[in-house]
Each structure stands twice: as C-alpha cells, then as structure tokens.
Amino acid sequence: MKISKERLEELRQICKKDFNTDLNDQELHDVAFSLTGYYGTLAKMASEDIENFLRLEKEPDGWAINAEWGTCSFCGLYMSMKESWFDKFGYKCKFCQRALKEGVIPNSVCRNKGRRFSFDDLKDMFGIHQNTARSLVRKSDLKARVILNDAGKAHFTVFLREDNYQFLKIDKDVPPSESEEYDQQVAKWAEDYKQRVAEQNQSKKNNC
Ligand SMILES: [Zn+2]
Structure with missing residues (x-):
C-alpha cells in the first residue's frame, strides 16, 4: 500500500x-x-x-461448521471442531452447543465471561482449588453445571455467577462485557451497511 x-x-x-x-x-x-x-x-x-x-x-439458529481444529468460545478448549456451531452466542464446540440447546447452560452467559467461572477461575479469583471446589459441590455449597461429551463424561464444568454469587459473596450481576458491547457495535455497522445499500439502490433507480 x-x-x-x-x-x-x-x-x-x-x-x-x-x-x-x-x-x-x-x-x-x-x-x-x-x-x-x-x-x-x-x-x-x-x-x-x-x-x-x-x-x-x-438464519437465526446459526449454522454448522466442520473445522479440523479450533477454539470453542465457551469452554475455551482448542479441540477438533467437527460438528461445531456458530450463532449469535459465538462459535462453539459440539458439546457446548448441545448443552446450550438442552438448557444445561443459559444463553445469557455465553458472551460475558464475568457471568461464569471455570475451575481455573475459581482458583485464580477466589483461591478455591479444584479439589475443594469438588467437595463444595458435593456439599451443595457450590452449584456446578456439567457439559457432557458423547461418552456421557464431563467435557467441561462451569460455575454460573447467578447460581453461586451468594456463596462467593459477589454481585449477582455484571456490566456488559466487551464482547457484548462489540456485538452491539457490529449490529450498528450492519444497519449502516444496509442503509447504504438501500440508498445506492434508490439512486440507481432514480438514474434509470
Ligand atoms: Zn466448548
């Protein structure tokens, strides 16, 4: 250039x-x-x-993507992305996508990492190690949501803020994330784009 x-x-x-x-x-x-x-x-x-x-x-439900490898925007794992899925809640591996579809995880936590914690987050943010977290789950002090793989084993365990804010002594809600704000920005750009196309079409018509 x-x-x-x-x-x-x-x-x-x-x-x-x-x-x-x-x-x-x-x-x-x-x-x-x-x-x-x-x-x-x-x-x-x-x-x-x-x-x-x-x-x-x-296509509001999104579409299937068959990629060899990629990173799931929900579990964050770099893995085979065969039968993965893209929709407005991000690009997800087939296990996370299924969990969302079946209601194991609500859509509302997808684009905001402040609304959910992994085992690593619990350790880094609250000093709760994985073994402690597991025993807290057994005692029902912490509530875990488990995303299963095809073999019915745990693929990824997630702790929602809305389920655990009282035990963790944190706020129930968080402000919009950068991803959520970016999504709104993209929506605005798309509207601008549609308007420009409409204007161009109109002026072409007027020129005929
Ligand atoms: Zn995933």
Missing part, C-alpha cells in the same frame, strides 16, 4: 506529540507499515462479523 507524504508527516507529528518520539524516515515507514497491516486485519475481521450478522438475520 502506498501512503501519501502528507499522511506520513501527520503520523510523524502524532508520534512526536503523543509519544514524544522523533522518528527518522525509515522508522516512520516501519510504523506506518505495521499500522496499515494492523488496521487492515481489524477491518477484515469486522467485515466478517458484519457478514455473519446479516446471515444470522436470515
């Missing part, structure tokens, strides 16, 4: 003013080059998200 001299000078001034750095020409080019790559990637990701949003309007 070719960047105009004016833009480069603008960038040089920004670096000077905001970061107190004097860049030589080579450094300036390097910064500009990484920034355009970075924003190019962001723009590409955003346009994929907008495309998915528009497709979800037509």
